[in-house]
Amino acid sequence: MENLNEIIVDAQWTSGACAVGVATLETLAGGPPSVDLTYVLPNAKSAIVFGFALDQELIDRYLRKEDRLSHEQDNIRVNLLASGTALFGEKFLKELGHDAYAICANTVYRNDVPGGSAVMMPDLSLRYLAVASGIAHFGLSGNVITKNEGAGIIFGAIVTSAELEPTPPLPDEDDYCDDCKLCVASCASSMMDPDGVERVTLGGKEYTYSKRRTYHRCDFVCGGFTGLHPSGTWSTWSPGRFLIPEAEEEFYPALAMAVQASVNRPQIEGGYRHPMLPDRRIALTCGNCHLICVADKAERAKRYKALRESGCVVQNPDGSLEVVSAEEATERLAAMDPEKRLMYESF
Numbered sequence: 001m002e003n004l005n006e007i008i009v010d011a012q013w014t015s016g017a018c019a020v021g022v023a024t025l026e027t028l029a030g031g032p033p034s035v036d037l038t039y040v041l042p043n044a045k046s047a048i049v050f051g052f053a054l055d056q057e058l059i060d061r062y063l064r065k066e067d068r069l070s071h072e073q074d075n076i077r078v079n080l081l082a083s084g085t086a087l088f089g090e091k092f093l094k095e096l097g098h099d100a101y102a103i104c105a106n107t108v109y110r111n112d113v114p115g116g117s118a119v120m121m122p123d124l125s126l127r128y129l130a131v132a133s134g135i136a137h138f139g140l141s142g143n144v145i146t147k148n149e150g151a152g153i154i155f156g157a158i159v160t161s162a163e164l165e166p167t168p169p170l171p172d173e174d175d176y177c178d179d180c181k182l183c184v185a186s187c188a189s190s191m192m193d194p195d196g197v198e199r200v201t202l203g204g205k206e207y208t209y210s211k212r213r214t215y216h217r218c219d220f221v222c223g224g225f226t227g228l229h230p231s232g233t234w235s236t237w238s239p240g241r242f243l244i245p246e247a248e249e250e251f252y253p254a255l256a257m258a259v260q261a262s263v264n265r266p267q268i269e270g271g272y273r274h275p276m277l278p279d280r281r282i283a284l285t286c287g288n289c290h291l292i293c294v295a296d297k298a299e300r301a302k303r304y305k306a307l308r309e310s311g312c313v314v315q316n317p318d319g320s321l322e323v324v325s326a327e328e329a330t331e332r333l334a335a336m337d338p339e340k341r342l343m344y345e346s347f
Ligand code: SF4
Pocket: 139, 140, 141, 142, 176, 177, 178, 179, 180, 181, 182, 183, 184, 292, 293, 294, 300
């Protein structure tokens, strides 16, 4: 048989991928528990890691608040493509006589950690695998980035007992992250600590990115429960306007309150079912920290400006979302029936 690495890179199931690499137990050594390949496959030796690109034009329209649904649909489709590719690759490797395990692109969590699946620790962290396999760099945001796709990329992987040759990490000089901090500025929940540094070692090489504060910050905003930036001048695609606390310990109570308060909001067109909240469809309303990040510095600045000037989202009684100025959004909420208004903000 030809070299297995070559067969995999050449195989039809990775043909649509924008990047393919291989990480091994050695190139992941020293990493956090979420890179332990043996967690999903006890006799694992390596992982084939790949990424599929999101449509950049749809990202642009999403950030400008011209079109939410098309990017959401693309995002769901690309996640399914990455997960389906992993499943196809798993079967392919098994046919060749190797053990293999497909890693879903998203929404699979460990339930044997303190707090269970509610803490949303993935079975394996695909961003670490992407960096170790030489298909992406860490950006300051902690998202992973590639020269061509920026952070607009969805990863998948297959863990296998096959002893594959690792692909080396990307050279540092190819990393376009210039600490512009636009990812930090575009996060309404201040999830990234601008002064804290996270250090991670993979295969003897140290990587850094900004420390993340409590994940409840992202749950609160990216979950769609609230979206008004603390400046009050722009919002995510969420019509929620609950105040975003500053202190870490205030986030869980704020999140719990907002989940409850928003339960009777009309359904937003589209959306998807998330295993943590299966009773309702969740709409994609944020993702700004990764959608803003592309290699072209001028384009990045343009996207951030467009986001900042994109206005605020309000929801109509039929569920549709409308983008209006910050002033009009305030007036529209103030004019609401008080019972309905409480679904969006405290007053
Ligand atoms: S937005 Fe700027 S600082 Fe953030 S990851 Fe991208 S290039 Fe780095």
